[in-house]
Amino acid sequence: MFLIPMQLNLIKNVIVATEVACLLVTIHCLFLFIVSMENWKFVIIKQLKATVKGIFTLISSCLFFHLLAVCFGAPFLTETSETFHFAMLLTCCAVLPAVVTLGNNFSLWVKVYADNSPDIGCALVAFILSVCSILGAWLGAFPIPLDWDRPWQVWPISCVFGTLAGYGVGLITSSGLLLYKIQIANKQKNKFM
Amino acid sequence: MPYLHQLLQQGKAIGHYGITHPPTVTLPRIKAMMTGSIPGFIDVVLNFNTNALQEDNLLSQLYKSGKKIIFYGDDTWIKLFPGHFLRHDGTTSFYVTDYTEVDQNVSRHLDWELRQPDWDVMILHYLGLDHIGHLAKPSSPLVEPKLKEMDDIIKKLHEHLILKGDNSPTLMVVCGDHGMSDQGSHGGASKKEVTVAIVWLASTAKNKKVFSQAYPSQSPVIDQIDITPTLALAFGIPIPGNNLGTAIPEIxxxxxxxxxxxxxxxxxxxxxxxxxxxxxxxxxxxxGYVLFEMAVQHHIDWLNFSGISNRAWHQQGLSLVKQYHSAIKAMSSRMMTKMTKYDIYGMFLCSISLFLLLYGILMALCQTEKSSIMLVFSSASCILSLMLCIFIVCSHVTICTSSYRSEILCNSLLMSGVILTFLLLSITFFNSLAFGFIQSIKAMFDNKMVSFSGTALFLALGCLLHCVSFMSTSFVEEEHQTWYFLTVSVFVVIVIDALRNQLTCHRLTFSSSLNTSDSLRSQKLLPNKIQQSSSVNNKAVLVTVFLLILCRFQRSWNQTGDKWQHLSDTGDWLMRPENKFLLSIVCLSFLLIILVSIWIHRIQQIRSCHQLLLLAALIYIYLFHAATKKLLTPPPWLWNISENGLKESRIVYSLTLLLILETCVVIRMKSISNNRDENVRSITMQSAVLCLKSVSIIMAALLTSHPHNICVLAMATLQEILLRKLLSFIKLPVYATALIYTWMAQATYFYQGHSNNLSSIDVAAGYTGVGRYKPVLVSLILAISTYSGVIFWYSCLINYQLKDSVQQHKTQIENR
Structure with missing residues (x-):
């Protein structure tokens, strides 16, 4: 525990810890983005519009998650900052990978999220990441009503932790699944050859 | 309470925190204080109907030793101890809406009694504060003057005792029978409910010094039953036989x-x-017994040995007191753990049969008519054997594990025979079902009939989670959280389903050139149908958003449960005296919403008579709440309200009866005119259900001591309309709709401020329109008021299913 500086302690300092977690997830997603790009020289100039659209998506989804958390019972008038930070983290974990990998290609979004049939590759990773983080956030709310009286049983600590845990689980599962699917694809290729 | 505080600070009185044992209801508490034992939960039921106490108790001992007792206050005492009192005047404790007269009834005797020399013991039981708690929560402004009144009475008594002087040393005990939760109720085991104040006041001035210094108090926390041996020993009478309390040495x-x-x-x-x-x-x-014997040995030594100085002897005496104290505590705590016995055998048997029942229901659910199942039993014989099983188990449990245990019937041989029969029967029965179940599943998979939507899957998962959550006591205490979370989650899942459908539709319209993968899907859906379903999904999303917002509002209305009980909620805010005007406006508008939402419900058969009755009932409900001084009263030229709302509430009752009567007449007429038609029959059914719905709403709105709950009801009616809309957009299987309605019913129960705690029952509501305590009537009203929300949602469910079946019937006819 002492390796973690005081500011980053999730229990004692939720907001800063959440911000740092957001930052880490964002960096990770951008890394994903760089990996997925084939020729990223023209990317930013060419797809300025797409970038703006993506940022807009992120902001609106952040607001959406905030309101959703309120619907699920988060305090509305008090602890607004905590709720908003949680929404931000959820956006980073669940929406950002998709924005980064799918871009503004609407039909791709539909294919991934409505049909649940993402292509093998980054789309699959993004899909699994978003599902796992949202599930983790949902499950994170479970221990709050228990009467253990622990300091982490407070909104939004357990949910933040659930989101991050879900993200981690998502990464592991998606890498495993990718390996598995690629192997199958290779086998089929071999068969055809 | 300035006077009492002053005494405590000066050391003229000793204060303790008394811990009571649940159930924290008056009758068990009085029993506990008088016998020193721990009454069980069964006394909660008996609380409403008191018989004379047979156990050895303080008052009987006092009576036998010739002391004269006088009593004023709660008439539970008089029922418990008939003939024990020299003079008495009881007040009924169950008429909770009155909080001044009950206390005046007690206080008016005081002056006269204090002048009488003939009594030895005086017991006063003041009810006002408890009634205020029930009526208007402990945060109410009524509490302060009441406490002042009590303080004045204590002052009066204490000053009188001091005046009498040292020739008759008197001990005055001020104690509460139970505490009060933040909602103003009691019965449970939360800290606020079990803690009471116990103050010992000395009559003589000379005790001042001794009280503060003689015995360094070990802890200010004692058991409430410690009063019993203390008082018995102080009077010099035998301690009640079943006492488990420890005398308080300071006294x-x-x-x-x-x-x-x-x-x-x-x-x-x-x-x-x-x-x-x-x-x-x-x-x-x-x-504990070993400790006791040791203490006795020391005691003998101490008595025989008096060579040392007086002071050391005194010190040794004090340590002896401590030894005895810890010995008694050890023994009584040992006894207390032994007192609560659980009938493990009976519980085991019952839970097994419940599980079997669940299993059976699940099996039956999976057997749709379409799948071809060969049951070993026909359904009639199934039911017969099930009934037989239940009968056998019930009789077995009553005979062998309850208090009516019969030794002849329960010897091991017969018992094992019964169990064996039961097991065999159930095994054959359930195996046959399981056989059918496996076959039906096979059939379902073969025909590819299973197409679980996300919503239905989530509903099943939610039920499972809810069952699992009961393994933790805190999830039982906070069950409302489970329901709030699950209802919101299911709506979110519905939204996601709808959105996904819509996105798919979008894509289908977009991609005019059909790919190979999409060809299957597009063949099913014609273009115009796609358009239709897209707009339908849009609407579904919109409706769900409104539903979610309403859920959130209702959730913030009443805090229930245990952990966050202390947080203030919208209801508390509205109940503040300065917000009375706002509360009245809100209640009026929400009554209007209820009215409109039931009128909207109009199909061809809702009648103007019904509407008018409903309108009148709602107006009188407002007047009733105004009469109980919670809402603004209308000007007197408009309506002259009665003293405590008796008249208004009775008018509402009669209007409700009229409503039921009218529905009965209509149904009768319809069924006479043509009873062959399937459609008419279901319509009459529907009007009956509609009547039930309005009645439940009226009752719920009337029978609440907190008018802000009207808003919860209004939101529930709105939600019901929205939910009906939503369910017409998305097609769900029957069990899924039933589950959603059930979940909403559960959530509404908690939205109304109820919880799994006994203390959250709104006792005051049971007395609306009832002049005095009538057990059957009051408990009936209490039951209706507690479950009104649940009744409302279930009647809505029946209504929905009926309508659905009518529509299906119609479409079938059209198809032909």
């Missing part, structure tokens, strides 16, 4: 010598030890 030290105190503790310990001997066969090995 004796302030009055008698050290020797007397040690003697008193010895008597107490001896009595508790005899209780231990009766109940524990291995009493000699008990740690």
């Amino acid at each position: 004796f030290l302030s009055y008698g010598s050290t020797k007397d105190t040690v003697r008193a503790m010895y008597l107490n310990a001896h009595q508790v030890a005899s209780v231990l001997k009766q109940n524990n066969p291995k009493w000699q090995a008990d740690a």
